[in-house]
Amino acid sequence: MTKIPLRQEDLEAHLEEQLGFLELSATSFDNGFEDEAKRLAVTIRILVHDTKNSHSLLKQLNKKGVNFLDSIFDFNPADIIGHGGLVCVSSGPAGSKYVAMLDDLPPFAIKWVDFETWWNMPVLVDNKRRQLTRQKIILTAANQDGGAHIDPKLDEIYFDLAKKNSLGWVEKTEQGARQIEEADRAAIRQIAHELLKTLKEGYSEKPTQDAGIIIGGIGLTKVPPETNKLVVKKQKIGRNERCPCGSGKKFKHCHGQISA
Numbered sequence: 216m217t218k219i220p221l222r223q224e225d226l227e228a229h230l231e232e233q234l235g236f237l238e239l240s241a242t243s244f245d246n247g248f249e250d251e252a253k254r255l256a257v258t259i260r261i262l263v264h265d266t267k268n269s270h271s272l273l274k275q276l277n278k279k280g281v282n283f284l285d286s287i288f289d290f291n292p293a294d295i296i297g298h299g300g301l302v303c304v305s306s307g308p309a310g311s312k313y314v315a316m317l318d319d320l321p322p323f324a325i326k327w328v329d330f331e332t333w334w335n336m337p338v339l340v341d342n343k344r345r346q347l348t349r350q351k352i353i354l355t356a357a358n359q360d361g362g363a364h365i366d367p368k369l370d371e372i373y374f375d376l377a378k379k380n381s382l383g384w385v386e387k388t389e390q391g392a393r394q395i396e397e398a399d400r401a402a403i404r405q406i407a408h409e410l411l412k413t414l415k416e417g418y419s420e421k422p423t424q425d426a427g428i429i430i431g432g433i434g435l436t437k438v439p440p441e442t443n444k445l446v447v448k449k450q451k452i453g454r455n456e457r458c459p460c461g462s463g464k465k466f467k468h469c470h471g472q473i474s475a
Contacts, residue, residue: 221275223276226272226275226276227276229272230262230272230273230276230278230414233258233261233262233272234411234414234415236254236258237255237258237259237262237407237410237411238411238415240254240255240258240407241255241404241407241408241411241420244400244404245404245420245422245423246423249397249400249404252356252399252400252403252404253356253357253360253361253362253403254362255403255404255406255407256352256353256354256356256357256362256403257357257362257363258407259353259357259403259406259407259410260353260354260357260358260362260363262410262414263279263330263334263410264350264353264354278414279330280329280330281330281413282327282328282329282413283327283328283329283330283333283409283410283413284325284326284327284409284410284412284413285325285326285327285328285332285333285336285409286301286316286320286324286325286326286405286408286409287300287301287324287336287338288300288324290337290340296342296382296383296384297339297340297341297342297381297382297383297384298339298340298382299313299339299382299384299398299402300337300338300339300340301315301338301339301401301402301405301406302314302315302316302339302382302398302401302402302405303316304384304395305422306386310386310393311386311393311395312395312397312401313382313384313395313397313398313400313401313402314401314422315401315402315404315405315408315422316405316422317404317405317408317420317421317422318408318412318419318420318421319421319422333349333409334348334349334350335348335349335350336348336349338352338402339352339376339382339398339402341372341375341376341381341382341383342381342382342383343375343381345372345375345381347372347373347376347402349406351370351372351373352373352399352402352403352406353403353406355369355370355373356373356399356403359373360373360377360399373399376398376399377396377397377398377399377400378396378397379394379396380394380395380396380398382395382398408420
């Protein structure tokens with residue numbers, strides 16, 4: 216079967232189309248349809264992933280030589296629970312969940328790196344010290360977890376991240392500690408945001424959800440008065456420091472008792 220090579224303008228049109236898909240899926244995710252993370256993963260794969268038999272769209276356009284936005288927080292090896300370099304936790308009246316911070320980041324979290332570093336660096340470290348890269352997260356979601364294909368078996372590390380809270384952050388409720396799931400989706404959303412920031416000049420987006428407390432290297436916003444939940448990441452606040460909730464107590468005697 217004869218194949219006709221695409222012209223440069225055809226490839227550029229494909230790029231605009233794929234970025235449009237990425238932005239629309241991101242908006243859908245932000246509006247509450249978080250299953251859209253799987254379609255985000257497929258579009259990201261099309262844009263950046265190369266194999267021996269196929270070239271990514273950016274490769275075909277010779278655009279992989281640009282620097283990519285890296286928004287992860289540095290990993291502290293002393294942390295006794297998992298490291299969510301791409302995600303934080305939002306706690307509010309509806310409960311706690313993993314979230315992508317998008318542009319709501321401090322200046323020190325903004326870095327620009329080459330593609331290979333961006334694609335292959337560890338961005339999440341679970342409570343068994345297993346590492347996940349952007350490549351691992353995106354390809355598993357796209358190739359195994361329903362993005363473009365559903366495998367009868369799912370990669371164990373990814374499964375534990377998505378379904379068994381292997382990052383180890385918990386929420387205190389009246390019924391006891393509740394595991395927070397689906398860090399994979401928030402991570403994919405942040406990766407999509409990084410890619411849009413890299414490829415679309417002037418692109419900007421901040422979280423739309425009404426977050427209660429967010430802790431994870433970012434700082435925090437105030438909890439609504441009716442909320443009595445807090446999720447923390449231990450290494451971010453010293454045990455003998457004042458608790459950020461404003462109680463005046465040391466962290467170890469206040470919300471520091473909540474996290475696993």
